[in-house]
Amino acid sequence: MIKTAVVILNWNGRKFLEQFLPGVIANTAAPDTSVIIADNGSEDDSVEWVTVNHPDIQIIRLDSNYGYAGGYNRALQQVDAEYYILLNSDVEVEPGWADKLVTFMDLHPNVGACQPKIMSYSSRTSFEYAGAAGGYIDSLGYPFCRGRIFSTVEEDIGQYDDTREIFWASGSCMAVRGAAFEQCDGFDESFFVHMEEIDLCWRMQNAGYTVCYFPHSVVWHVGGGTLGYGSPSKIYYNFRNSLIMLAKNLPSRHLRRTIFIRQVLDGVAAIMLLFTEGRDAAASVVRAHRDFRKHRTAIRTFRSLAPGTEIFHYPHTLMNKYLIFEYYVRRRKIFSELKWI
Numbered sequence: 100m101i102k103t104a105v106v107i108l109n110w111n112g113r114k115f116l117e118q119f120l121p122g123v124i125a126n127t128a129a130p131d132t133s134v135i136i137a138d139n140g141s142e143d144d145s146v147e148w149v150t151v152n153h154p155d156i157q158i159i160r161l162d163s164n165y166g167y168a169g170g171y172n173r174a175l176q177q178v179d180a181e182y183y184i185l186l187n188s189d190v191e192v193e194p195g196w197a198d199k200l201v202t203f204m205d206l207h208p209n210v211g212a213c214q215p216k217i218m219s220y221s222s223r224t225s226f227e228y229a230g231a232a233g234g235y236i237d238s239l240g241y242p243f244c245r246g247r248i249f250s251t252v253e254e255d256i257g258q259y260d261d262t263r264e265i266f267w268a269s270g271s272c273m274a275v276r277g278a279a280f281e282q283c284d285g286f287d288e289s290f291f292v293h294m295e296e297i298d299l300c301w302r303m304q305n306a307g308y309t310v311c312y313f314p315h316s317v318v319w320h321v322g323g324g325t326l327g328y329g330s331p332s333k334i335y336y337n338f339r340n341s342l343i344m345l346a347k348n349l350p351s352r353h354l355r356r357t358i359f360i361r362q363v364l365d366g367v368a369a370i371m372l373l374f375t376e377g378r379d380a381a382a383s384v385v386r387a388h389r390d391f392r393k394h395r396t397a398i399r400t401f402r403s404l405a406p407g408t409e410i411f412h413y414p415h416t417l418m419n420k421y422l423i424f425e426y427y428v429r430r431r432k433i434f435s436e437l438k439w440i
Contacts, residue, residue, distance in 0.1 A: 100180060100181060101131055101132070101133055101179065101180045101181075102129075102131035102132060102180065102181050102201070103129070103131065103132040103133070103173040103180060103182045103183075103184060103201050104132075104133050104135055104178045104182070104183055104184070105123065105127055105132060105133070105134045105135065105180065105184045105186055105197055106135045106136075106137055106174055106175065106178060106183055106184070106185055106186070107120070107123070107134070107135070107136050107137065107186050107187070107188050108139055108167065108169070108170050108171055108185070108187070108188070109136055109137065109138050109139060109145055109146075109188050110138070110139040110141055110143060110164055110170075110377060111141045111142055111143045111145065111147055112141070112143075112188040112189075113144060113145035113148050114142050114147055115188040115189040115321070116136075116148065116149060116188055116199070117148065119188065119189065119190060119191055119192075120134075120136075120153065120156075120188075121153075121197050121310075121417065122191055123186070123190075123192055123211065124153065124156070124195045126193060126196060126197075127192070127196070127197050128398030129197070129198055129350070132197055132198075132201075133157065133180075134156055134157075135156070135157045135158075135159060135174075135178060136156055136157070136158045136159070137147055137158075137159045137161065137170060137171070137173075137174030137176060138158060138159065138160050138161060139161050139163075139164045139166075139209070140161050140162060140164040140165075148234060148288065149250055151328070159174045159177050159178075160229075161174065162389050163171055163176065165173060165288070166288070166290070166291035166292045166294070167195035167270060167286070167290075167291070167292045167295060168285075168286035168287060168288045168289075168290045168291060168292070168295040169286075169288040169291070171185060171286055172285045172286055173359070175280065175285070176278075176309040177383060180277055181276075181277055181278075182200075182201050182204060182274055182275065182276060182277060183270070183274070183277055183280065183427065184197055184200065184201075184252065184272070184273070184274045184277045185270060185273050185275065186271075186272050186275075187207060187270075187271040187272065187320065187418060189220070189320065189321035189322070189410070190220075190272055190318050190319065190320050190321070191318065191319040191320075192319075193316070193317050193318070193320050195316075195318045196215060196270055196317065196318060197274075197312065197316075198215055198216075199315055199316040199417075200215060200313060200316050203313045203315075203316075204274060204276060204290055204310070207311070207416075208279045208311075209309055210276065210305040210308065210309050210310070210311050211275070211276050211279035211280075211283075211300075211304075211306075211309065211310060211321060212255045212273055212274065212275045212276070212279070212296075212299070212303060212308070212310045212311075212400065213268060213273065213274045213310070213311045213312070213316055214230060214233060214265075214269050214272060214273045214311075214312055214313070215269035215272055215275070215312075215313060215314070215316035215318050216232055216259070216312075216313075216314040216315075216316065216317045216318075217229070217230035217232075217269055217271060217272060217318055217319075217320050218238035218317060218318070218319045218320070218390065219252070219320065220319040220320055220321045220322070221318065221321070221323070222253055222294075223255070223409055224229065224254050225249055225252055225254055225255065225276065226244070226246030226252055226253055226254075226255055227247075227252075227253060227271075227319070227320040228244075228247055228322055229269055229270075229271055229322055230268075230269025230271050230272070230320065230399060231244035231245055231246030231252070231253075231259075231269075232245035232246050232255075232259035232312055232314065232434075233245040233259075233265035233266075233267075233268070233311075233354060234265055234266055234267035234268065234269060234297065235265060235266070235416060235417070235418055236266055236418070237268040237415055237417070237418040237419075237421060237422040238323075238353075238357070238384065238418065238419055238420065239345075239357060239360060239361055239364070239421060239422070239423075240341045240342070240344060240345045240357070241341070241422045241423065242294070242297060242363065243319075243422055243434070244269075244294075244434070245259045245265075245312070245317040246259055246434060247325065247434060248422070248426055248431075248433065248434060248437075249365065249422075249426055250425075251265045251381060251432045251433065253434075255305070258330060258435065259312075259314065259351070259434075260314045261314070262311065262314060262315075263311065263312055263409065264309050264310065264311055264312075264315050265310055265311060265312045265416055266297070266300060266301070266310065266414060266416040266417055267296060267300040267301070267310060268296060268299040268300060268311075268312070269296065269321070270295065272320070273296060276308070279303055279308050279393050280299075282306060283299060283302045283303050283306055283318065284302075285299070287297075287299075287347075288298055288343035289343065289394060289397060290336070290340045290344075291336065291338040292336055292345065293333065293337050293340055294336070294337060294340040294341055295340070297344060298340075298343075298344045298347065298348070299377045300362075301348045301414070302348070303416075304414040304416070305348070310416070331379040331380050331382070331383040332383070333366065334372070334376075334380055334383040334384065334387075335383035335384075335386055335387050336387075337387075337396050338365060338368075338383070338384050338387035338388070339387035339388075339390050339391050340357045340409070341361075341417030342387070342388070342391040343391060343394055345358065345361070346356055346358065346391075346394075346395075347398055347401050347402065351402075352370055362388065362424060363376075365384055365387075365388065368384055369381045369385060372384065381440075384390075398437040418437065418439045419439055420437075420439050426436055429438050
């Protein structure tokens with residue numbers, strides 16, 4: 100077993116590997132840390148490029164594109180490490196970034212997952228949309244971050260430089276304790292891409308682990324490298340997977356009411372998308388709800404295999420208010436303006 104494996108999941112990403120892999124290798128120099136490329140059935144020449152230009156890097160070749168969830172599950176089965184750091188291919192890292200995360204987790208054995216401060220690659224003083232300074236969700240399952248609520252992204256002026264417990268760590272760069280990942284059965288492959296890390300972090304908290312944000316490690320993320328932030332596919336997966344996550348993890352007494360409210364609000368969102376983004380974006384929301392119903396049997400099976408309904412609870416890091424109301428009605432646009440217990 101090695102101490103730490105930095106595993107980069109690649110799919111047709113030669114451009115990003117050329118741009119960022121040399122920096123990851125140079126800034127991840129600890130002797131007990133390995134950088135590994137897990138290739139998700141790429142159809143470009145990215146694997147060949149790595150083989151020629153970085154022959155010492157281990158490559159795990161998967162025979163197809165299994166998405167983020169399935170790709171990492173299959174890759175990590177072939178890696179024996181105490182810690183996994185899951186890193187997108189479009190991320191720039193600073194010297195010592197990985198050691199800082201691992202040292203923090205060594206000192207806090209109850210932490211199952213941890214993320215660094217994630218900044219925007221294109222706007223260096225702004226937080227990055229997908230992660231920022233740590234993730235949360237509200238009681239309806241809408242995700243947001245310290246530093247980003249819906250489309251409002253904050254400048255970093257040191258306001259979130261405190262280490263703290265969060266609800267979810269960003270899949271663009273997250274350190275995961277290997278034992279916790281295995282105990283919680285890894286990612287749910289039905290998610291394919293998007294929000295699988297939130298589901299995993301929720302299950303980790305139900306299992307007794309905490310999830311943390313550690314700002315003294317910093318990375319810069321391009322974002323939207325595989326699916327653009329406004330693409331119909333991304334809209335589809337975000338809406339569908341949010342519903343699956345709620346149905347798996349919410350207490351039974353809250354589930355039906357929450358799903359009903361989401362149906363109403365998501366219907367409104369589809370109408371707004373129709374006028375702002377077009378027919379394909381709106382249809383993605385409708386399709387997400389239709390396909391969510393196809394997962395009902397698997398969701399019931401997951402819940403029935405739990406040792407008791409008492410494991411389904413609201414972590415204290417989950418906001419017990421409606422983010423949509425806080426943002427659009429009360430006009431609370433930044434994280435520090437949100438108030439909840």
